[in-house]
Amino acid sequence: MVTAAAATNLLSVRGLSVRYGEHVALQGVDLDVREHEIFGIIGPANAGKTSFLRALNRMDEFVPGMHVDGTVTFAGRDLRTIRNLYALRRRIGVVFPLPVGLPLSIYDNVALSPRLAGVRGRAELDEIVERCLRRAALWDEVKDRLDGLGSLLSGGQQQRLTIARALSQQPLLLLLDEFSIAVDPVTTMRVEEVLKDLRRELTIVLVTNLVQQARRLADRTAFFLGGRCVEVAGTEALFSGGARDQRTTDYLEGRFG
Amino acid sequence: MVPAPGSHQGLDRLDGAWWRDWAARVLVSLGGISAILFIVAIIVFIASQGLEFAWNRLSWAELLTGARWEPTANPPRYGAWPLLAGTAWITAVAMLVAVPLSFAAAIYIGEFATGSRREWLKVTIETLAAIPSVVWGVIGLQVLNPLIQQWFDTPVGLNVLNAGVILGLMAAPIMTTLAEDALKAVPDTYREAAEALGATRWQVIWRVVLPHARPGLSASVLLGIGRAFGETIAVLMASGHRLLPPTSVFDSAATITATIAAELGEAAVDSDHYQVLFVLGLVLFAITFSINLLADGLVRGRRRRA
Numbered sequence: 001m002v003t004a005a006a007a008t009n010l011l012s013v014r015g016l017s018v019r020y021g022e023h024v025a026l027q028g029v030d031l032d033v034r035e036h037e038i039f040g041i042i043g044p045a046n047a048g049k050t051s052f053l054r055a056l057n058r059m060d061e062f063v064p065g066m067h068v069d070g071t072v073t074f075a076g077r078d079l080r081t082i083r084n085l086y087a088l089r090r091r092i093g094v095v096f097p098l099p100v101g102l103p104l105s106i107y108d109n110v111a112l113s114p115r116l117a118g119v120r121g122r123a124e125l126d127e128i129v130e131r132c133l134r135r136a137a138l139w140d141e142v143k144d145r146l147d148g149l150g151s152l153l154s155g156g157q158q159q160r161l162t163i164a165r166a167l168s169q170q171p172l173l174l175l176l177d178e179f180s181i182a183v184d185p186v187t188t189m190r191v192e193e194v195l196k197d198l199r200r201e202l203t204i205v206l207v208t209n210l211v212q213q214a215r216r217l218a219d220r221t222a223f224f225l226g227g228r229c230v231e232v233a234g235t236e237a238l239f240s241g242g243a244r245d246q247r248t249t250d251y252l253e254g255r256f257g
Numbered sequence: 258m259v260p261a262p263g264s265h266q267g268l269d270r271l272d273g274a275w276w277r278d279w280a281a282r283v284l285v286s287l288g289g290i291s292a293i294l295f296i297v298a299i300i301v302f303i304a305s306q307g308l309e310f311a312w313n314r315l316s317w318a319e320l321l322t323g324a325r326w327e328p329t330a331n332p333p334r335y336g337a338w339p340l341l342a343g344t345a346w347i348t349a350v351a352m353l354v355a356v357p358l359s360f361a362a363a364i365y366i367g368e369f370a371t372g373s374r375r376e377w378l379k380v381t382i383e384t385l386a387a388i389p390s391v392v393w394g395v396i397g398l399q400v401l402n403p404l405i406q407q408w409f410d411t412p413v414g415l416n417v418l419n420a421g422v423i424l425g426l427m428a429a430p431i432m433t434t435l436a437e438d439a440l441k442a443v444p445d446t447y448r449e450a451a452e453a454l455g456a457t458r459w460q461v462i463w464r465v466v467l468p469h470a471r472p473g474l475s476a477s478v479l480l481g482i483g484r485a486f487g488e489t490i491a492v493l494m495a496s497g498h499r500l501l502p503p504t505s506v507f508d509s510a511a512t513i514t515a516t517i518a519a520e521l522g523e524a525a526v527d528s529d530h531y532q533v534l535f536v537l538g539l540v541l542f543a544i545t546f547s548i549n550l551l552a553d554g555l556v557r558g559r560r561r562r563a
Contacts, residue, residue, distance in 0.1 A: 077268060082268045082269065083268070083269040083271060084268055084269060084270060084272070084275055086274065086275060086278070087267050087268050087269075087272070088268055091268075
């Protein structure tokens with residue numbers, strides 16, 4: 001699969017299937033994610049969106065019963081052949097649906113990943129923490145209480161803290177799984193602005209239940225249904241009646257799901 | 258920040274963190290596996306001590322159903338039914354005492370008591386769990402014994418009732434602690450959701466908290482049974498140690514553990530009597546093992562359905 005196209009594709013997914021025991025969650029997905037794009041994934045519940053993200057992070061390694069088949073090429077490398085799983089995960093940031101402020105101070109939440117990677121200098125950590133909190137549009141609200149517990153922030157703040165934490169490891173790829181599910185609309189809009197900016201630095205895969213969010217943010221969008229990828233198309237084309245598959249049109253127009 | 262050329266090179270480098278992770282995994286695996294090694298070693302030891310007799314001269318039918326335990330008579334009789342029955346009777350009485358007591362205490366501590374009262378109760382119960390069993394034996398001998406004689410007008414107060422009550426009181430603290438842990442593990446969101454429907458405190462406990470905590474509560478009961486089965490010295494002191502199958506709670510009785518403790522010192526090493534006591538140990542082991550297996554199956558079965 002390593003062809004000329006791989007130079008601009010950060011991710012190439014071929015024949016990806018995920019099953020949990022007997023239950024098949026994802027089947028035969030083929031798609032490419034280009035560098036510096038926001039790649040949206042939409043679809044109803046049980047479409048396999050989250051399983052797709054989990055496979056990218058090699059979550060199956062620690063989840064009993066979870067099996068992944070097919071190949072995922074990340075930055076030109078077959079995921080399966082990467083020997084140091086943790087090094088891979090340091091290059092992929094993940095934001096889960098519900099905010100997870102770790103029971104550490106706000107500062108330590110953001111400094112955790114750099115510290116795990118061996119960064120010790122206070123000045124360097126200060127710089128990383130401030131930069132990431134600014135990027136996540138949280139700095140102004142917490143700069144005076146960086147020693148406060150991250151788990152005591154409000155839901156929306158915790159979610160931005162989670163994003164700041166994901167950015168602190170300087171990932172090549174950011175996976176967002178319905179990040180706005182527990183966040184108020186104002187915060188959602190602020191985070192969306194941040195994501196648009198981040199596109200210059202990294203690549204984002206955005207799973208969302210809000211079709212309009214995909215429309216606002218994604219360069220291209222995939223529609224998942226029942227564990228299959230129905231189609232991938234440029235977001236504008238998809239939303240202006242360009243869907244090739246009737247099921248996509250139905251979903252976008254709210255006729256099911 | 259374009260992925261710099263070679264930005265993915267570190268993906269194959271096994272750094273210090275990777276090796277520390279590997280080493281830690283190996284160490285904790287050894288720790289986990291050592292439990293299996295110990296248990297296998299214990300079985301092998303117990304079996305080896307009684308093997309020659311069990312293989313050549315023991316009648317299993319007599320051991321498990323024979324009503325006469327006369328290891329020093331001539332000819333000796335090795336019928337352990339009185340001991341099995343005594344153990345079962347005393348354990349049953351102990352659970353009749355311990356289950357209501359510990360569940361009530363756990364529900365009170367977990368669901369009703371607040372603040373310092375709750376903390377004090379927890380400390381007290383933990384202290385109760387630390388009382389040595391010989392102290393419980395003395396209480397059975399000196400306190401319960403005359404009380405039972407007086408209240409129930411029996412000639413002897415050292416019997417199934419006495420030993421069962423003592424064992425029940427002994428097992429209750431640890432069962433309370435475990436049951437309370439099970440209740441605490443029920444998320445508050447469940448309670449709030451039920452309360453929002455207008456459920457009373459008791460309805461919330463009965464219909465939401467207890468069902469959700471059932472695996473943990475069952476585990477606490479089975480641990481209590483295991484404790485009652487295995488306890489030796491307190492039972493020896495409180496049960497009267499009569500080598501006949503009890504027919505009521507006012508009969509004196511003997512248990513497997515108490516018999517092993519009482520007779521092992523007297524039996525000549527490698528004699529039939531010595532060996533049969535180890536076979537009894539094996540029987541005890543088989544019973545506790547089955548109980549644990551059953552408990553595990555119950556908990557798992559429930560989880561699968563959930």
